[in-house]
Amino acid sequence: MGVEVNKDLCTGCKNSSEPVCVKYCPGDLLMIDDEGKAAIRSMEDCWDCMVCVKLCPHKALETKLPYQLADYKARLVPEIYRSKIIWKTEDIEGQCEVFELQTKTEDSA
Amino acid sequence: MGISETKIESIETDLLIIGGGTSGCLAAVKAREKAPDLDVLILEKAHIERSGCLAAGMNAINAYINPGETPESFVEYVRKDALGLIREDLVLSMAQRLNEVVQDVESWGLPIKKDEDGNYVSRGRWNIKINGEALKPIIASRVKEAGVNVLNRVVVTNYLMSEDNEVIGAIGFGVRDGKCYVVRAGATIIATGGTAGLYKPNNDGSAHHKIWYSPFNTGGGYAMGIRAGAEMTSFEMRFIAxxxxxxxxxxxxxxxxxxxxxxxxxxxxxxxxxxxxxxxxxxxxxxxxxxxxxxxxxxxxxxxxxxxxxxxxxxxxxxxxxxxxxxxxxxxxxxxxxxxxxxxxxxxxTEPYLVGGHAQAGYWINTRRETTLKGLYAAGDVAGGAPYKFVSGCWAEGVIAAENAVEYIKNKQESKSEQSDLTKKLWDEYNRIYAPLEREKGVKPREMEERLQKVMDEYAGGVSRYYEMNERELKLALKNIKRLQEQIEFLKADNLHELMNCHEVVDRIDVAEVLVNHLLYRRETRWPAYQTRTDYPGRDDQEWLKFVNSRREQDGVKMLEKSYEKLVK
Known part of the structure; x- marks a missing residue:
């Protein structure tokens, strides 16, 4: 449960006043660690809302379900666009599915 | 950091909204539309862009008056769903506003699925399908456009009260800056949501937050009302999903x-x-x-x-x-x-939650959404008596609360005198807020949360007991809750995040005490599973078709009864 940070991709968003993952986590669970990278305070306190994963500009975060509930290796990766989101799933056998969903009406986006 | 390093930030506003979830945000927008000169401030524990129940999004609006239905037929349905006992005045006044608020939010950018004729695609009698992944960001943008002031990452801990028991603002602390925020307001709307985390969850350990209701909704609004002596209703109607x-x-x-x-x-x-x-x-x-x-x-x-x-x-x-x-x-x-x-x-x-939007635990309010504390309005999951609100009902209630709070501010006499001992009370609250940071040794909030959840699970009808309870068990629950209340002075935090966690558990202990008193008081089984009394297994309309209310006083929780009124045939 929680998010895994890819430290190679995470830049710590040094040029912003507050990295988006830290700024928006509804549980105040993300922070910047001593190496200047994103880190989660406690994996078990995450609600899996995926806000940080969706918003990370470097795609450095990935949701991991707690092992007591789910096998290792499956993936769910969101990509956010102006008025849509594209979800890519990969199950444990490597089968992929893609979903494209509207998120905002065209004129409001 | 210690108390000596903490700064106090004093703020004045016309309308204070505590909680920037879906209800609070709609209230804020409506207040600014109705009175563009009004200074409106939201204090939010997280960040309004993605806070509250809708962080991940929504796929349907579940309270909508579809063609062929009426607000009255909605009330009739909700009454049946809640096994005969609801505040029909509240449900009706909410139902009359449902379609209007849904259309408002649609006009802000929410995609609602439509058929070839341009009608909303329904999904059951009261439901329409939406593409709501970005529902919260859409609403947050509108809050910004409406010129609402927002302070994110502020945890509100208690109300400020006037000499004649009017709510005149609130006090809290910043999770980022550690500052103590003292906000004086002309009127206040509480919209902090319900509470998860009272009971041991289905999953434990590494999955303990794999729960349905937002684990970050921790009953702050209920607890502040309880501590300020507000009348609460129907806590015994827990919600189990x-x-x-x-x-x-x-x-x-x-x-x-x-x-x-x-x-x-x-x-x-x-x-x-x-x-x-x-x-x-x-x-x-x-x-x-x-x-x-x-x-x-x-x-x-x-x-x-x-x-x-x-x-x-x-x-x-x-x-x-x-x-x-x-x-x-x-x-x-x-x-x-x-x-x-x-x-x-x-x-x-699931484990039981207290939620005024699915079930009906919350502040006792009138149709203006005014609580029993003057100057304080309630909307959304924290407001009682009106189940089946879901997202759109919370919007409607936010809008109604805002309209009436604005009227209240307009008609208000010039500033009421503050309590003569307000300064002392402020310092007491200040010390209560920061005390866990001062302790070198003690109990961590997670430990106290686990203890509370174990007690509630075993003695107050949790998952492990198939939601059943009897008087003896409930009295044991109360005894344990009182012990926990005495342990609060040992709570310890190492940083501001943990300080927030400390107050979240303190709030839930206060809520649990009231909940158990309500469960003890209703000597029938009205809502099986939500409220199963093995010692009073039947439903008894003769004696119990009425509301169980409560108010915390100096010497404990005082129980009250309020009658049920049927408005719709």
Whole structure:
């Protein structure tokens, strides 16, 4: 449960006043660690809302379900666009599915 | 950091809204529309862009008056669903505003699915389908455009009170800056949501936050009202959700959107076999939790929702629908190689929550959404008496609260005198807020939370007890809660995040005390599963078709009764 940070991709968003993952986590669970990278305070306190994963500009975060509930290796990766989101799933056998969903009406986006 | 390093930030505003979830945001926008000169401030524990129940999104609006229905037929339905007892004045006044608020939010950018004729696509009597992944960001943008002031990452801990018991603002602390915020306001709307985390959850350890209701909704608004002596109602009508096992995702999508029915391990459609007189699959919501729970208790579990009739295309549509709301379910299925078109989906009841928007625990309010404390209005999950609000009902209630709070501010006499001992009270609260940071040794908030959850699970009808309870158990629960209240002075935080966690557990202990008093007081079983008294197993309309209310006073929780009034035939 929680998010895994890819430290190679995470830049710590040094040029912003507050990295988006830290700024928006509804549980105040993300922070910047001593190496200047994103880190989660406690994996078990995450609600899996995926806000940080969706918003990370470097795609450095990935949701991991707690092992007591789910096998290792499956993936769910969101990509956010102006008025849509594209979800890519990969199950444990490597089968992929893609979903494209509207998120905002065209004129409001 | 210690108290000596903390700074105090004093703020004045016309309208203070505590909680920037879906209800608070709608209240803020409506207040600015109605009175553009008004200074409106939201204090939010997280960040309004993605805070509250809608962080991950929503896939349906579940309180909407579809063609052929009326606000009155809605009240009739909700009354039946809540087994006869609701505040019809509140449900009706909310229902009259549902369609208007939905259309408002649609005009801000929410995609609502439409058929070829341009009508909303319904999903059951009161439901319409939406693409709501970005519902909260859409609303947050509108808050910004409306010129509302927002302070994110501020945890409010108590109200400021005037000499004549009027709420004149609130006090809290910043989770980022550590500052103490003292906000004086002309009127205040409380919109902090309900509470999770009172009971031991279905999953433990590394999955303890894999729960249905937002684990970050921790009863702050209830607790502040309790401590300030506000009258509360119907805490005994807990909410237990019927959810997909392990991942605890909603099942309404399966039942309403995809025609799935409940079956037990013998393949029996037990809701139809055993609850036909109550509506079978369409039985009142508590019964739809009680039914499967009893199947498991009596050895006919596990229970499932049968989706094996779905085609590949429908399964894909089902997955898309969940991605708009509970995306981790799709990851869970991918990780466990699960295909809902081939196997039925296992379901279970969650641990009990207090939620005024599904059930009806909350502040006792009038149709203006005014609480029993002058100057304080309530909206959304924190407001009582009106179940079946869901998202759109919370919007309607936010709008009604805002309209009346604005009127209150306009008609208000020039500033009421503050309590003569306000300064002392402020310092007491200041010390209460920061005390856990001062302690070198003590109890961590997570430890105290686990203790509370264990007590509630075992003695106040948690998951492990199939939601059942009796008087002896409830009295033991109270005894343990009182011990916990005495332990609060040992709570310890190492940083501001943990300080927030400390107050979240303190709030839940205060809420739990009131909840158990309510559970003890109602000597019947009105809402099976939500409120199952094994020592009073039947429903008794003669004696108990009335509201159980309470107010905390100097010497403890005082119980009150309020009558039920039928408005709609």
């Amino acid at each position: 019927l959810r997909i096992k392990d991942i605890v995702a909603p099942t309404g999508t399966l039942a309403l959107g995809f025609g799935a029915t409940q079956v037990n391990s013998l393949g029996e459609r037990f809701m139809q076999d055993k609850f036909a007189d109550m509506g079978a699959e369409g039985a009142p919501t508590p019964i739809r939790v009680y039914g499967p729970t009893r199947e498991v208790k009596e050895g006919r579990g596990p229970v499932f929702m049968d989706t094996t009739h779905l085609t590949d295309e429908e399964v894909k549509e089902l997955k898309a629908s969940y991605l708009n709301m509970y995306p981790d379910l799709i990851l869970y299925w991918a990780a466990n190689n699960f295909d809902p078109g081939k196997e039925p989906i296992e379901i279970e009841g």
